[in-house]
Amino acid sequence: MGLTTAERPRRRVIDASGADALADEAVFRLTDVIRVYREADVETIALRGIDLTIEPGEFVAIMGRSGSGKSTLLNLLAGSDRPTAGRVLYLGRDLATADDAARSAIRGREIGIVYQSQNLAPMLSLVENVRLAGWLAGRPIDAVGGRTALERAGLGDRVDHRPSQLSGGEQQRAALACVLAPRPTVLLADEITGELDTASADVVLRLLRDAHATEGTTIVLVTHDHDVAARADRIVELRDGRVVRDGGTR
Numbered sequence: 001m002g003l004t005t006a007e008r009p010r011r012r013v014i015d016a017s018g019a020d021a022l023a024d025e026a027v028f029r030l031t032d033v034i035r036v037y038r039e040a041d042v043e044t045i046a047l048r049g050i051d052l053t054i055e056p057g058e059f060v061a062i063m064g065r066s067g068s069g070k071s072t073l074l075n076l077l078a079g080s081d082r083p084t085a086g087r088v089l090y091l092g093r094d095l096a097t098a099d100d101a102a103r104s105a106i107r108g109r110e111i112g113i114v115y116q117s118q119n120l121a122p123m124l125s126l127v128e129n130v131r132l133a134g135w136l137a138g139r140p141i142d143a144v145g146g147r148t149a150l151e152r153a154g155l156g157d158r159v160d161h162r163p164s165q166l167s168g169g170e171q172q173r174a175a176l177a178c179v180l181a182p183r184p185t186v187l188l189a190d191e192i193t194g195e196l197d198t199a200s201a202d203v204v205l206r207l208l209r210d211a212h213a214t215e216g217t218t219i220v221l222v223t224h225d226h227d228v229a230a231r232a233d234r235i236v237e238l239r240d241g242r243v244v245r246d247g248g249t250r
């Protein structure tokens with residue numbers, strides 16, 4: 001069962017200027033968002049007018065067939081791409097018009113992003129990777145905090161291992177531990193259970209639900225998998241760049 005808006009834990013957010021603010025606004029508000037890719041003579045309309053609001057503390061699954069626009073949408077939420085037309089507001093701020101310093105501050109400190117392919121530093125141990133993630137996010141994590149984050153991910157006996165010494169599922173869990181440890185306001189995840197065995201996928205989903213329940217982290221999870229999406233509170237389905245379903249998980 002999802003929490004109602006009133007029940008969701010309110011959390012403080014640090015805005016790009018460093019000031020504390022209560023997260024009263026929608027985390028994301030997209031209005032008539034269009035994204036067209038142009039390459040040589042070929043034009044691909046990836047998003048054809050998306051209106052979407054994601055409130056603080058929501059756990060949303062984005063579903064849809066390959067090519068329906070899911071990754072394009074996630075990149076816009078991450079502020080790593082700009083819409084061709086329309087607006088993408090993050091806590092009331094327009095990511096498209098924010099200057100580079102403000103966008104980097106938001107992306108570095110507030111929005112955690114985890115992809116299917118890992119971005120762990122290969123020369124560092126897992127606990128060093130978690131501490132590096134905290135440092136990059138401006139939220140220092142000591143060695144005990146690093147170990148605790150890895151224990152939660154079921155990697156308590158791997159803290160001094162390098163990423164190459166882990167299985168794919170363990171690397172995915174470690175990457176998620178790195179992204180969650182600095183307690184981002186928003187977590188964006190792209191198909192992170194796609195390649196995992198059931199046990200690792202369960203740990204990943206438990207970590208997401210824990211962050212959602214205890215920290216009030218807003219989660220946007222792109223997935224093909226109906227069973228995974230059913231763990232979210234809301235499913236948004238895309239087809240050919242449009243929202244064709246937006247509602248509960250049943």
Ligand code: ADP
Binds near residue numbers: 046068071
């Ligand atoms: P999904 O994540 O649902 O598979 P995408 O957002 O990756 O969908 O892609 C939506 C559409 O945009 C597809 O037709 C895809 O081929 C196209 N597309 C995605 N990225 C690019 C790009 N960088 N250049 C050109 N076309 C792209």
